[in-house]
Every structure is written in structure tokens, then in C-alpha cells.
Amino acid sequence: MQLGYIDWSIIAFLIAVLIWAALKTNRYQRTVADFLVANRCAGRYLLGVSEGIAGLGAITVIAFFEAYYEAGFSLIWWGLMVNLAMVVIALTGWVVYRYRETRAMTLAQLLEKRYNKRFRIFSGFLIFISGTLNFGIFPAVGARFFQYFCGLPVINIHIGFLTFDIVLASIMIFLIGISLYFTFLGGQIAVMVTDFIQGTLFNFVFCAIIIFLLFKMPWDDLINILSQRPQGQSMLNPFMAAQTRNFNVWFYIIQIIGLFYSIRAWQGNQGYFGAAINAHEARMGNIFGLWRALTQQCMVFIVPVFAYVLLRHFSFSEMASAVNEQLTSISNPSLQKQLTTTVILSSVLPVGLLGAFGAAMLSALISTDDTYMHSWGSIFVQDIIMPLRGKKFKHEKQMSYLKLSITGVAVFSFLFSLLFPQNDYVLMYFAMTGTIWLGGAGAVIIGGLYWKKGSVSGAYGALITGIIVAVINFVFQRIWNARGLEFPINSQWLWFIAMIASSAVYIVLSLIENKNFDLDKLLNRGIYKIKDDQAIEYNASKNLPLWQKITGIDENFKFSDKAVYLTMSGFIAFCGLFLIAGTIINLIWPLPQSFWNVFWKFFIIITLTLSAVTSVWFFLGGLNDIKILFKRLKSVNRDYEDDGTVNK
Template sequence: MHLLDWAVILVPLIIILIVGIITQRQMKSVAHFVSGGRVGGRYLLAVARGEMQAGAVVFVAVWEMFAQSGFVPWWWGMITVPIGLVVAIFGFVIYRFRETKAMTLAEFFEMRYSRNFRSFTGILGVLAGVINFGIIPAVGARFIVYFMQFPQEIAFGSWTLPTYVPVMAVLLTISLTLTISGGLITLMVTDCLEGIFSQLIYIVLIVGVLWVVPWRDMAATIGDRPPNHSLVNPFDAWAVQDFNLWYILIGLFLSIYGTMAWQNSSAYNSAGATPHEARMGGLLSRWREMGKGAVIVLMALAALTFLQHADYGVAAESAHQAIAGIESAQIQKQMTIPVALSYLLPIGVKGALCAVLLMGIFGGDSTHLHSWGGILAQDVILPRLKKAPSPKEHITLLRRCITGVAIFAFLFGTFFRSTEYIVMWFMITTAMYVGGAGAAIIGGLYWKKGTTAGAWSALLAGAILSCGGIFAYKIWGDDFLSRALQSLGLPVPDFTLNGSQISFFTTLIAITLYIGVSLLTCRQDFPINKMLHRDELPLDSEGRPIIQKRPWTLGRIIGFDANFTKGDKWIAGGLFGWSILWLFVMLAGTAWNIIGYAGWMPGIKPWSNDLWLSYWHVTAIGLSIVMTVVTGIWFTWGGIHDIRALFRSLKTYKVDDSDNGTVKQHKPY
């Protein structure tokens, strides 16, 4: 590492740590610590929450997937964009959750179902969450070790210690310090600043990578693959396993079903100044994510080209030796691209990438610590206390729980050895909780017939089936279900299941149980409007609610309501139009290639490999670079604007010690 690299790394980190120390003084209540005082603006929420997706574990997970399947998931993934966008514009789940004024999801469960259900969901959520989080600090630390070319082990006489362990301890300590100092007040500001720095550094990274590895070399590398294993042609990649079309479709269903269920950033769900600000924060985050795509793809392409292209053979020899020296096969897959980038990137650019990922590590780890530690305190310990703690005692409890989560993550990362793709590990562990919780959330917010018994049945089924499926998958292999059915004498063909498919079928069973059991046990409709702090609708002479009729317009179909200003409509409408455009491109391209491969029309031929490469060059690289520059300027202005607005709001904030996440009356009958 050159002196310039260290300067690029240290300057933004020192600024962020200083701001974190200053911001800590603004934390004056439990509501400040847990929910940031509920004064967050849209840009602050979008940038700060989005920084979770800029850490080393996210980059490594996407690189791992890209090395396996290339651009193929990007093509099929265009199906999901407009659907996910409509969900975001409607504010599906998050808008109504913000109206409940609950601090955590389990607090909402107590309002809607029962205190015992809150406690159980808190325990299950924390258990699944900390296991999910357990690998994240270790992956980040390993990235730093291999990227900075540190020795893999430190020797103390005859005893050796893996280098990533003390590195992980240092990174977790910094994240923990930021988290317990001022809670979400501090994290919103520091994560937003990290996001602003990252957006601007992305531009430097793009220029640096294209300067070192031109597109023609990248195209030659990824375009040369055996039949049915293409990284650029989705219609010549049917032998690619795991990250295929079914993975995309199942992921779309699970993402909608599990909206807000996974609580690794739960505090941001209640941090918006209004429900509409929370919704707009979610929409804006989608614009921001477009700017990051080019960086991740270019880094992966450059690394693969460096390792596989003949022109870089001599220069890449040291990188190949370093990769071969990694004993674990799964860690070798995860660290292949980081190691290659370490030997490839020039002075300054190497430090810039390290700075981005370090800021992402701090942003992601601190948010995870705050979320899981907060849920442990708020939803597991607090409901069991016979005497309500004072505000000072409450904050102390939160800090101790957050520290406990950090210690667990350190121990888990030290001793656990991953054997899965990172994204598959995330999918398996989230299904333990989300498999049943999604039905309880959606049904609780939108269906007056939903009952506590229905919620219990869905949650237990989701947890048992997910965990059982995971253990069966690990012990007996991916064909365990077909062999079990065949042993019962059923005439079923051989088939296999992966983590995403197990999650999908678990979810379907949980939904069925929630609906069926609720219909059987519902004795009284739940007053959802009271829980949402809405006025009840007037009734007509026959006792039916009078619903004001609104004309059907494009805006209403998309999800616009009275809270959308003209600027909001441009933001949401532009994003919707952009996603619909690319959906049409995908559908047209799919139809053209299906017809071409089938030979139904002589004049239509499937796209050639060169045409696919040109398509990805323009769409995945060229347009993404433009978006990186635009969003970098846009969100820098918006983030700074909202940080200033946050401090102005905190000056006039009236502390309410009763706003601490406890529920006085969980049934609003």
C-alpha cells in the first residue's frame, strides 16, 4: 500500500469518526437511540440505509455470484424491477407500519396479536438475525486481509492466529463504538456521510478500472465460455445452476412477501419524519442503487480478465499463487476477485476501493448491531421486566445488548466455517424467521380477520420447516425430499432442492396456515384503523363503511396518493417509467431470441455473442456510469440538506420518556 492509498483511506474515516463523536451529544432519549427521534428525511434515510449494501460482504457476495453466472441474472432480474417499484410506491407494509408508531416489528406484533407472540418473535428474530450476521464481520475482515496483502497468520512462538481474527476485532470495535455512542441519531448521520463519500469515490473507481483494463479485454474474457455456460447470453446458460431464472422469480416472491420482515435495519422503518418520508426514502434508494451497479460489475470484470486473459498472464502470476494458497474451497471462491483486485489496481484507486468497503463495513456492521441488539432489548428482555426501567437504565440495557451481539458475532466469525455461497447463506438464515413472519405482518396490517392463532401457526410452521429443510439439506443432500417420497412408495422422479426453493415452499405453507387458522378462529374483526391511528369510516344506513370513490388514473394505479407532491411524482414516475422501459426491452429480447432459437420465422435469428456483449457494454456499463455521476451529485446535495434539517429538528425536539417501545394496551378494542 502506497502513502497515497493510506491517505485516501484515513481522511474520510477520520472525518466520519469526528462527526460521530459530535453527533452523540444530540442523543437525549430512548426514542433518539432506537428510532432517531423519528425525524429522518427522505435523502438521509435513502443514503444511510443504503450504506448497508456497500460493505465488503455485499460486494464479495455479488462478485461470487457474477463469477458463477455473469450477466445472466441481470437479464432475468429486469422482470422484478417494476413490480418491486410498484410495491415501494404504494408503501406496501412500511407505510402502515409507520402509522402504528411502533418502534420495532415485535412491538407491532404485541399491538396486533399478544405479548407472548411479541416475545417469541423477538427471540426467533434475534436468533436468526445474529446467525445471519455472524459471517458478515468475518467476510469483511478476510477481504481486508487478502486485499491489503497481509500475512494469513500471525505467529506467537509456536502458536499461530489467523490474521483476520484481530482485524475483525478492530473493525467490530469501531462499529460498536459508533453504535453505542448515540444510537440511531449517530448512525444516520455517519452512515449518510459514508454514503456520500462512497458515491463520489465510485466515479474515481470507474475511471481507474477502465484505465487499467479496457473493455475489449473484458469482452474477450467473458465472451469465451463453453456451450450452455455463457456469462453474457441468458439463452445459452441453461447449465448454470443456482443463479438462474427460477432463482430470480422465487427471490421476487420472497422479497415482496418478506417486505420489512427481515430486521437487519429495523430502526430505519420507524425513523422517517412521516410515513410518506419513509416511503420516499425507499423509492430514492432505488435510484441510488443504480449508481453502484457499474462499480461492482466493472470490478468483477476487471478481476476475471486479469486472472484469465492471456495478455495479463505474467502480471497475474502472483495473484494466482495467493489464491491457490487459500486452503478452504469456499473462502477461495469468495476471495478470488478481492485478491485479483489487490494485485491489479493502481496506486490511489486501490486505496479508494478499500475506503469504500471500510465505510460500508462500518455502516453495515453498526446497523446490524443496532438492529439485533435493539430487538434483543426491546422485544425479548423489556417485556419480561416486572418494573419499567428509567430512561437511563433503558439506554444502558440497549448498549449492553448491542455489545453482546458484537461479542457473539466475533466468536461466531472466529470459529464458524462457511460452506455455502454467501447469498444462499443469507437466504437460508432469513427463511428461519421470514418464512412465517411475513404472513403475520401482511395479515396483521391489511386483514381484519387475522388472529393470534393464525399468526402462531404460520410462524411455527415457517421456523420448523425452514430449519428442518436446512438440516435435511445439509445431512442428506439436495435430493433428500425425492428420496423420502420414493421410500414411501410414491412414484415421483428424482429432483433436487436448493435453499431458495426450500424457502419458497415453506412460505406457501405458512400463508395457507395463517389464512385457514384465522378463518377458523376469528370471533371478532380487529379494528385496524384504530391501530393505525386513522379515523373510522362513516357507515351507511345498512352499517356498511362509506368509501369515497376516486377515478382510476395512471397515478392511482401506480400508487400515488394525496401526499405526493409534484416533485415526488416526477421522482416516482420517472423511476417507474425507466423500469417499465427495460422490462419491455427484456420481454422483446426474450421473444426475439425464443423465436430465433426455435426457428419459427426464417428472418429472425438469435442474438450473437458479439451483440450480447455490445448490449451489456451499453446498458450495464455505459448507462450505469452516467447514473453513477448523476446520483453522486444528486444524493450528495440531498444528504447534506437532510443532515442539516435533522439537527434543526433536534433543537426543538420535545423529549417524551413514555415513547420507549412499550405497549400499554395491546388490543385497541
């Protein structure tokens, strides 16, 4: 089905609302702190929704479509384990709390405080390279989605030895341009407010799509088709899917380890990391964001499974024929897999919902693109140019360089997307490019925030080890691909190897150096406490009740905070126990197929209900946070010296 006037009107209305919202934020953007971290005025609901959609993004949705179309419901079981691990991180404040206590605008600024300026420059360079390469395919993946979703043609042109699709290039220019416009208008303030609007729309639209698909496809028919997969590749029973090549239980075991290891290391959302009012609000925002992710991502996981069934159901044979014809016209097998769910949805969704889905995906795309361009461009100036320069910029000069750097990231992403041939799954590309930085980053951050003996030599050793593994991965992938073969160790496993090796190097070199660091000074605790940070300092030696020690609740929690915190953690604990019990029981006494047929039905109903309730709740809370944000930005005492430099 092609988009009609109603569908295009919905998309146009969204763009108009976003431009209006971005323009409203422009008046509040005055200082570097406003541009980089919204002057640290953001509340929990605003952070939870905005950072969530910025972290999800259209490219991640498409990557999930790609993975779950191949693996089905089975992968959701292990994916839930990852979400539960994320919530444990949020509830404990692991890394997040201490990161905000440092008041660092960027991670590399924190690393200068903890290690030294040379290490800040080195790490900033690695963060920038890894991030911009990772971001390099975002415009192409997003633009290609809209090209096939809208039924636009592929028109290849030849300029010298280069061949590229002019339609794809035009879509990329439009999408990058509007993302750049929002970033320039109000910096992190505009990014955060527009991301909130986009995140809210995304939540409601995916609820509507799931409801439509449930009515469209009888449950018994869905189960029958999913049951036809070969032995060892079940799309229903997660314990009968071990032969699925890339996306199996090991993919998610490594993902869980990586979550604890690299929390706050990936700087694509770095503007949000320092934007909270205080450390406690950052912790609550992370809790809210991960609760939203638990429901939002499950909705995204479900859609490609229904798409898989629709393509194989006899009632949709005519639609399936048209879809297959369109997919076979794509010569690149990787792009065929990437676009399958998109093409199916564009053929089955009705007028209105089709436009809403397009608007939701546009929201996801813009929210990530403006956030990532803001992050990587800011990091280049704040963590490479300024430390190398050795002295402060004037305010206006620094703002000009920030915008110029962000523009440079945008231009690079356009050219890279246009010219780079993508031959792997999106999630595997993420793992490959991310390893450049993430391989050693976790050891450096966790060791720096929690271990007084963490040393400069240990930090260098960890990052260099991560780089070595990343280079080996890239070179061997290319050698095997040139021979028409698939490298036997995928990028996810090589990331795991990098984490283990880097951590070992960090610990050994730090113990050899054997020096102590003043963590109280880094975390602004004790005699170094800053009054503007309104969170009550946590005193680990205070005799708190046992239940508060277990749950991580401290003096900063109001009654309402405790109620929300305990409700969320209680529900998540129940889910976690259910998953663990289900895994143990299945290992002893394999659960019958009939159990999984019923389980996934109830899972979808529960997920849909929680998503709908959470969407309304967070929308209302976020509106209130935006009012408070603007009120605080009007009255806050702006410090023009607060520009991300470290004063020793």
C-alpha cells in the first residue's frame, strides 16, 4: 500500500510540531552548559522518555526487526534477561550515580579528572572515532527504510568510479538537515524536548500497531506457521533455538555482561548523562527510562514476528508475492534482510496507521540523529580540540566551534552512508565499531569511579588492548568476506574477548603502579561537596534499615520515590524469578510446546497493557517536567565559565 494524503498529512503535522517545539527552546540556549547539558535542569520523566527514544532510534528498531524476524519469539526470552539486567543497573545506580556526582559534561572530562589531560585527549579521540564510525551507517539505514516504506524508486547514477542512489541521497540530506536544524536551535534543550514528543508518539503508535496485528492474524494460525521452523531453530521455544547462527542465547549472555561492563561508556547520549538536576534525579530518570524500555522494546520485538507470519500465511499470498518481488529486486542480501519487515508492514497497515507508523519511525530517526550528532560533535571540541589548545575559548568562539564540529559529523555520516557497502547485520556492525572504544572503556570507567588504585598506565593498557582486538576483528572480517566466507567468530564474541583482556590488563598494570587516588574529590563528596547539587550525600556507614540497604534506597528517596521504586522493582523481581525458574525447570524437565503457545499470547497481552499505561503516565509526567525545565532555565544563575574545562 502506498501512502495516501492522510498518511502524508500525519507525517507533515509531526514535522510542524517538532519545528514549533524546537523554536520555543531557542530563547533558553545562552551558554555552553545550556547547549551541552541543558544547564543540568532536566527531570526524571523527561530524561526517561527522551533518552530512551534517543537510545532506541530508527536504526535500532530496524536492527531489531532484522534479528527478531530471523529468531522469532525465542529471542525475546533472552532479550528479557537483558532488560532485567538493565533495570538492576538502574535500581542500584551502578556507575550512573557516581558519574553524575562528578558533574562532568562529557566522559572524557571525567577521565581527565580521574587520570590526566593526555589520557582525556587519547580517550576522547577513541570515543570520537568509534562513535562517528558507528553513526556512519545511521543515515543510510534510516533513509533506506523510508525509501522502501514510501515505495520510492531506486535511481542509480554514475560519477566517475562512484555509483550511488540519488533518491537515497536526497532522503538522507533531508533527514540529516532537519536533525541538524533542531540541534542548532537549542542544543541539548531542543534535542531533549523534541525527543520527548517523538518518544511519546512512538510509544502510542506501536501499541496501536500491535492491536491491529492481533486482530489481523488469528493466534492459532500464527502458532502453526511459527512451528514449521527446522529442528534447533524454533521461533517459539527459546531452548530449542541453539542452532540459530548469530542471534541465540550466547548473543544475549555477552550483551548482559557488556551492559554491566560498559554502562555510561557509550557516549551517543552523552548530553543526557549530565543533564539531570542532581545525581538522585539522574538515578530516577534511569529507572524510569529502563522501565519504559522494558515495555517499549518488547513491542518492537513482537512486530517482526507477525511480519514473518504474514508473509507465509495463505490469506496474504497476493501481498506476499508483491513483497517478494520487491525484495528480490535488492541485490545486496544484507539489505534484503534489513528491509523485509519494513516492506511487509508498508503492504499490510491501513491508511492512517500507515502514516502514524511512518511518523513514529521518523521520530525515532530524528531523535537519534540529532542526539548523536550533538554528542560526537561536542566530544570532538570538548575532549580533543580544547585540551590540545590548552586554554579556554571565548564563549561565542566555543559555540561556533561546537556547531562547526556537529556539522562535520553530519557531513561525514552522509558521505560514509553513501559510499560504505554494508555486508553484515546492523547489530553486528554496532558490535564491531563499538569494540574500538567499548572493549577497554568499561575497565577504565568502573576502575576509575570505584577503585582508588586504578592507574593511568592501567587505563592506557585497557584501551590499547581493546583497539587491538577491534583491528583484528575488522581485518579478519574483510579477509574472510573477500573469499566469500563468513568469519567463524562474530563481532559479539570478539567484544567479549576485548572486555576480558582489557580488564585483566587494567588490573595488573594498576597493581604494579600501586598508587591511591582521592575518590571523594572526584565525586564531590565530604569537604568537596557542591551545594548546588541538591541530592543528599549518601553515607555508606550510616545504619540504614536492612531492606533499604538491599534495595539501594537512601536518604534522597521521598515517599513517592519509594512507592514507584518498590513497585517497579517488585514487578521486575517477579519477572526475573519467573524467567530464572522457567530456565531451570526447562533444563530439568523440558516444557511442552503447548506451554510456549499459551505463554507468548499472555506475554503480548501483558506487554501491551503495561505499554499503554506507561505511555500515558510518562507523557503526563514529562509535560510537567518540561514546565519545570523552562521555569528553571528562566531563573538559573548562568555560569559562563562552566564550559567543560577541568580546573586543577
